[in-house]
Amino acid sequence: MAKYHSFKTPLAFPNKTLAVIALHAKQQSIILNAIRARLPDELTSSIKYLAVSGGKLQVYTDNAANATKLRFHGPTLLDAASLATHAKVLSLQIRITETLRQEYRVRKPGPKLPSMAIIKALRNNQASKSADPLDQALMRLSLTLEKLSKKPAES
Structure with a gap:
């Protein structure tokens, strides 16, 4: 008699680590959508991703100009995150994504020499x-x- 082996999804195993990670990612996307709903249209696409940990909101954007604009909307970001998490978010940190920082490190200007x-x-x-x-x-x-x-x- 041949045994029938079915493919199990990762969530079907007793270890629920992936389920916890998926739930956490879903919560972060809900917070991201709540924040994007309260921002002006030109800034909604500037937030690439975010992380909420405890009372701290970290927002990642792609350039320094957008980071400056987002700092002006700091109270709005904190209020939206507090409402979405049902907990008080007290501090905001806006960061530029790491890939762009690496590009800045590559450019090393040499000495300026006369002709x-x-x-x-x-x-x-x-x-x-x-x-x-x-x-x-x-x-x-x-x-x-x-x-x-x-x-x-x-x-």
């Missing part, structure tokens, strides 16, 4: 063998700037 024409002009002005310390310092500066401008940019 080769300016470096050569500096050297030509100091071409005389003067004993003046200022002339010697400008000559060394032009040599250093030339070396730095020939180096490949580090990334």
Whole structure:
């Protein structure tokens, strides 16, 4: 006699961890919808996701301009979260998503160097063998700037 094996969903097993996680995610989406309903239309899509833990509401958005706009609506956000959770939400924290922060870290501006024409002009002005310390310092500066401008940019 062949045994019939049926596929069980993860929620059918005795461990209800996934059920708790699914319930928590559903509660967070209810809070998100309640907050979006009370915001102006231009800000409703700026909230990517949120998290409510205890008396703290964390709102994640995609850029700093939207974060600033959302800070002005802070009391509205806290009231909507309090009504949706049936508990008092006391503090608000607005964050920019991590993927955008990583993009900002990649961009490292190098030193701003003058053009080769300016470096050569500096050297030509100091071409005389003067004993003046200022002339010697400008000559060394032009040599250093030339070396730095020939180096490949580090990334």
